[in-house]
Amino acid sequence: MTIPIDLRRNDLHSLQEQIYTQIRGLILNGRLAKSARLPSSREMARDLGVSRNTVLYAYDSLKNEGYLDSRDNAGIFVSDSIPDRCLDYVSDGRGTRLLDREPNRRPELKLEVTAPANVHLDRARPRIDFWYGRFDRRNFPLNTWRRLINENLSRAGSNLSEYGAPSGCHELRTAVSSHLGATRGMSAPPERIIITAGAQDGLNLMCRLLVQQGVRVAVENPCYGSAALLLKSYGADLRPVSIDSSGLIVEELDATDAVLAYVTPSHQFPTGATMPLERRHRLLDWAQKANAFIIEDDYDSDFRYDSPPLTALAGMDRYDRIIYVGSFSKSIGPGVRVGYLVLPEALVQPALALKSLSSYGQPWLDQIVIADFIESGGYRNHLRKLRHRYHESRDALVAGLRKFFGADADFSGDGCGMHILWRLPNGIKAAVLVAAASKFEVGLYSFESVGAYEVGDSNLRENCLVLGYSTLSPAEVTEGIERVAAAVKSLAA
Amino acid sequence: MTIPIDLRRNDLHSLQEQIYTQIRGLILNGRLAKSARLPSSREMARDLGVSRNTVLYAYDSLKNEGYLDSRDNAGIFVSDSIPDRCLDYVSDGRGTRLLDREPNRRPELKLEVTAPANVHLDRARPRIDFWYGRFDRRNFPLNTWRRLINENLSRAGSNLSEYGAPSGCHELRTAVSSHLGATRGMSAPPERIIITAGAQDGLNLMCRLLVQQGVRVAVENPCYGSAALLLKSYGADLRPVSIDSSGLIVEELDATDAVLAYVTPSHQFPTGATMPLERRHRLLDWAQKANAFIIEDDYDSDFRYDSPPLTALAGMDRYDRIIYVGSFSKSIGPGVRVGYLVLPEALVQPALALKSLSSYGQPWLDQIVIADFIESGGYRNHLRKLRHRYHESRDALVAGLRKFFGADADFSGDGCGMHILWRLPNGIKAAVLVAAASKFEVGLYSFESVGAYEVGDSNLRENCLVLGYSTLSPAEVTEGIERVAAAVKSLAA
Numbered sequence: 001m002t003i004p005i006d007l008r009r010n011d012l013h014s015l016q017e018q019i020y021t022q023i024r025g026l027i028l029n030g031r032l033a034k035s036a037r038l039p040s041s042r043e044m045a046r047d048l049g050v051s052r053n054t055v056l057y058a059y060d061s062l063k064n065e066g067y068l069d070s071r072d073n074a075g076i077f078v079s080d081s082i083p084d085r086c087l088d089y090v091s092d093g094r095g096t097r098l099l100d101r102e103p104n105r106r107p108e109l110k111l112e113v114t115a116p117a118n119v120h121l122d123r124a125r126p127r128i129d130f131w132y133g134r135f136d137r138r139n140f141p142l143n144t145w146r147r148l149i150n151e152n153l154s155r156a157g158s159n160l161s162e163y164g165a166p167s168g169c170h171e172l173r174t175a176v177s178s179h180l181g182a183t184r185g186m187s188a189p190p191e192r193i194i195i196t197a198g199a200q201d202g203l204n205l206m207c208r209l210l211v212q213q214g215v216r217v218a219v220e221n222p223c224y225g226s227a228a229l230l231l232k233s234y235g236a237d238l239r240p241v242s243i244d245s246s247g248l249i250v251e252e253l254d255a256t257d258a259v260l261a262y263v264t265p266s267h268q269f270p271t272g273a274t275m276p277l278e279r280r281h282r283l284l285d286w287a288q289k290a291n292a293f294i295i296e297d298d299y300d301s302d303f304r305y306d307s308p309p310l311t312a313l314a315g316m317d318r319y320d321r322i323i324y325v326g327s328f329s330k331s332i333g334p335g336v337r338v339g340y341l342v343l344p345e346a347l348v349q350p351a352l353a354l355k356s357l358s359s360y361g362q363p364w365l366d367q368i369v370i371a372d373f374i375e376s377g378g379y380r381n382h383l384r385k386l387r388h389r390y391h392e393s394r395d396a397l398v399a400g401l402r403k404f405f406g407a408d409a410d411f412s413g414d415g416c417g418m419h420i421l422w423r424l425p426n427g428i429k430a431a432v433l434v435a436a437a438s439k440f441e442v443g444l445y446s447f448e449s450v451g452a453y454e455v456g457d458s459n460l461r462e463n464c465l466v467l468g469y470s471t472l473s474p475a476e477v478t479e480g481i482e483r484v485a486a487a488v489k490s491l492a493a
Numbered sequence: 494m495t496i497p498i499d500l501r502r503n504d505l506h507s508l509q510e511q512i513y514t515q516i517r518g519l520i521l522n523g524r525l526a527k528s529a530r531l532p533s534s535r536e537m538a539r540d541l542g543v544s545r546n547t548v549l550y551a552y553d554s555l556k557n558e559g560y561l562d563s564r565d566n567a568g569i570f571v572s573d574s575i576p577d578r579c580l581d582y583v584s585d586g587r588g589t590r591l592l593d594r595e596p597n598r599r600p601e602l603k604l605e606v607t608a609p610a611n612v613h614l615d616r617a618r619p620r621i622d623f624w625y626g627r628f629d630r631r632n633f634p635l636n637t638w639r640r641l642i643n644e645n646l647s648r649a650g651s652n653l654s655e656y657g658a659p660s661g662c663h664e665l666r667t668a669v670s671s672h673l674g675a676t677r678g679m680s681a682p683p684e685r686i687i688i689t690a691g692a693q694d695g696l697n698l699m700c701r702l703l704v705q706q707g708v709r710v711a712v713e714n715p716c717y718g719s720a721a722l723l724l725k726s727y728g729a730d731l732r733p734v735s736i737d738s739s740g741l742i743v744e745e746l747d748a749t750d751a752v753l754a755y756v757t758p759s760h761q762f763p764t765g766a767t768m769p770l771e772r773r774h775r776l777l778d779w780a781q782k783a784n785a786f787i788i789e790d791d792y793d794s795d796f797r798y799d800s801p802p803l804t805a806l807a808g809m810d811r812y813d814r815i816i817y818v819g820s821f822s823k824s825i826g827p828g829v830r831v832g833y834l835v836l837p838e839a840l841v842q843p844a845l846a847l848k849s850l851s852s853y854g855q856p857w858l859d860q861i862v863i864a865d866f867i868e869s870g871g872y873r874n875h876l877r878k879l880r881h882r883y884h885e886s887r888d889a890l891v892a893g894l895r896k897f898f899g900a901d902a903d904f905s906g907d908g909c910g911m912h913i914l915w916r917l918p919n920g921i922k923a924a925v926l927v928a929a930a931s932k933f934e935v936g937l938y939s940f941e942s943v944g945a946y947e948v949g950d951s952n953l954r955e956n957c958l959v960l961g962y963s964t965l966s967p968a969e970v971t972e973g974i975e976r977v978a979a980a981v982k983s984l985a986a
Contacts, residue, residue: 310558
């Protein structure tokens with residue numbers, strides 16, 4: 001018999017590999033039946049125009065794996081013992097399922113995994129888009145990036161070819177340490193910093209370390225949905241705490257009996273409230289009294305417009321209780337996937353062990369580039385530039401709302417960050433306005449669609465919009481609000 | 494009074510920020526006492542040579558934060574209500590600890606975190622180092638990397654400034670899919686692939702999805718320690734299964750009552766056994782019968798020397814039960830931190846939800862560069878080159894052991910991978926030889942020091958060494974083994 005084998009001399013695979021693979025395929029898709037006799041290695045070599053050793057090598061491999069048998073001097077045969085049911089696995093890709101798909105003893109999945117919708121991924125956006133927290137690609141420091149990458153590739157040494165420390169690259173931890181000292185009033189030695197793949201990865205590490213089934217965790221109500229869902233996924237018993245215009249109401253914490261709290265004191269998400277100094281001290285006191293840890297998510301504190309940034313909770317933490325979560329996603333870009341944790345001393349060793357058990361660490365090149373960006377002063381200039389742009393857009397947004405919706409337009413969170421929360425006038429429902437605005441090519445986003453999470457009822461969900469302005473120029477903001485006003489008018493008509 | 498404020502005109506911080514920060518510092522370190530009166534904004538402006546608005550801005554911020562009070566027309570004072578204990582937090586960095594450091598109600602840490610020792614990190618190595626699984630920096634494709642990075646930076650578009658899909662960049666999933674089809678006989682559509690930060694990150698995701706307290710997980714005995722510790726950290730009840738020269742003994746699985754198994758069929762870690770076809774089929778049958786999932790860790794299947802690679806378990810999986818874990822750490826370099834999972838259909842959606850909840854995804858640039866490297870054929874050439882080098886070193890190692898320790902030198906795992914397991918002759922103890930060899934500037938590593946994990950007793954731990962050869966030239970290997978022979982001789986003396 002002649003076996004249909006098609007050899008390519010310039011293939012990346014050697015000739016013996018090609019012979020092996022093709023015969024195996026013929027057996028598995030049934031074109032070479034069980035017990036079928038194969039040509040001798042000599043015949044096959046002649047047919048294919050290759051050396052006999054080449055064929056012998058392929059045959060030996062197939063014999064070793066049980067596809068072929070050699071029966072004394074009778075020749076080479078397809079094995080009898082290949083299980084029937086494997087014979088069609090190549091032909092139809094997967095074969096048919098022989099048994100019930102539903103497992104009866106499969107380990108129970110630990111959780112109902114509920115992840116926030118990835119609105120991020122839908123890049124077809126309306127002409128004027130008030131999506132929250134988005135980073136404008138025109139603001140990415142591409143030329144600096146290219147230069148720093150090339151410089152560091154030249155001196156990469158073994159950094160690309162060896163495992164790094166699970167805590168992250170020392171240069172970056174040092175740079176983050178000095179940046180946080182200068183901008184957030186924090187005394188965070190590099191030894192207490194762990195580099196992560198963004199803020200969410202840092203939160204995840206902390207949840208895995210601290211949260212188990214039934215652990216009571218206080219959260220702002222409303223709060224950042226991705227954090228709430230992550231906490232719940234580890235079994236946390238979420239205890240909602242009300243907020244007012246100064247953020248989380250500390251007095252309510254005692255009643256929660258919580259041992260962990262997740263807070264956003266710089267710019268409460270989504271209301272934008274900033275927690276004043278006095279309340280921060282009371283929050284720290286609660287943590288000490290309750291023997292609790294506090295996770296401080298400082299997600300957009302780099303953008304504060306009307307006053308210098310407040311000292312972070314972690315900068316005031318005399319009790320070693322604050323877990324500080326930071327990220328470069330909002331200041332450099334989410335595509336670089338770098339963030340960091342600053343940990344209480346008591347948590348450093350367990351967190352490092354967990355980090356090395358979970359993923360070893362982050363890519364070296366991304367880390368060293370950010371480290372150089374910070375140390376050179378480029379990052380602070382970049383932040384200043386961003387802050388200036390966002391400031392102008394924020395001003396246009398505030399002015400636009402007042403112009404088109406009256407001096408008493410009701411919004412909060414304009415002192416900081418990349419969004420405000422707008423309480424809609426005249427009983428307009430958020431969902432209705434979102435739909436109407438889309439006809440005017442304006443993207444508006446409700447409370448829920450930006451991933452805000454709320455326990456129980458409130459009127460925020462129905463009556464508020466989260467207006468992000470970080471990718472819009474002042475002129476675009478103004479035009480956008482004018483269009484929103486037209487959309488509102490169209491509702492009345 | 495005059496306040497000691499030192500303004501810098503060319504500072505990155507504005508003048509009002511500098512005034513704010515310095516006054517805050519003076520209050521916090523006690524140099525401005527409670528109730529101390531500050532100069533009026535007019536006086537201060539004159540003293541400092543700045544506009545009055547600049548001072549007013551700083552004062553307002555300090556008042557908003559509770560550092561200063563203005564008492565009607567009496568002037569501006571340091572607030573009375575700053576808690577006493579915060580007054581020294583700047584001066585001594587952290588202040589003293591007022592209460593017991595030990596928590597009484599702190600959420601229990603979920604686990605005794607036990608991570609493998611990071612032998613990787615100690616880069617001061619003996620002259621000839623048989624460390625396992627190390628990647629030689631001379632083999633890193635640096636020029637290609639530089640070219641691909643620069644090309645992709647030029648067309649980065651919004652990829653650096655937006656979130657990517659949690660599953661990873663589409664181009665890379667497509668490239669991995671075709672690579673696995675060609676080299677591992679797998680039909681793995683990109684939709685079933687999730688890009689991870691290396692194999693360990695993929696394992697971690699799977700453990701988090703599937704393992705909870707008490708879930709029975711079958712592991713090879715001995716097995717890869719980082720996997721065993723990770724499984725245990727999620728509460729797995731590890732059920733050891735013996736291995737022989739064909740890997741895991743499938744017959745023992747029934748008695749384990751396991752619902753998940755972790756296996757390394759290509760090159761069992763650490764013994765190096767390869768599981769033959771027939772046993773692979775029986776392993777799959779067990780999974781189906783037991784309604785179990787199997788994690789196939791294919792950690793160094795790229796390097797197979799004497800025959801074509803075997804089809805992966807995942808390539809034979811007609812039951813949708815194989816979770817395939819792969820990585821570029823051993824083939825490109827650990828510093829790039831990229832790996833992947835190929836999932837059973839049933840697990841794709843929960844795993845993606847979990848991935849987006851945990852860390853969103855991997856850095857885009859690293860992914861696109863690897864995708865291009867694969868698609869251009871460069872990766873296959875690179876692998877072939879590595880395979881050739883490792884093959885030569887492997888040959889030198891086998892020849893050296895036979896030359897210096899006799900034709901019956903007892904080792905396994907030489908068909909594949911980057912290490913062999915050597916059973917020491919004449920009752921020599923591993924620890925003793927490791928110490929002796931270090932005097933001859935040779936790095937040898939015991940079973941445990943490479944992270945192998947064993948349940949119960951065996952003689953492997955005491956009597957075996959894991960010899961890695963991936964960073965050694967054939968000449969270095971030969972010299973190394975000659976030195977080991979000298980070390981053995983020195984023991985007898």
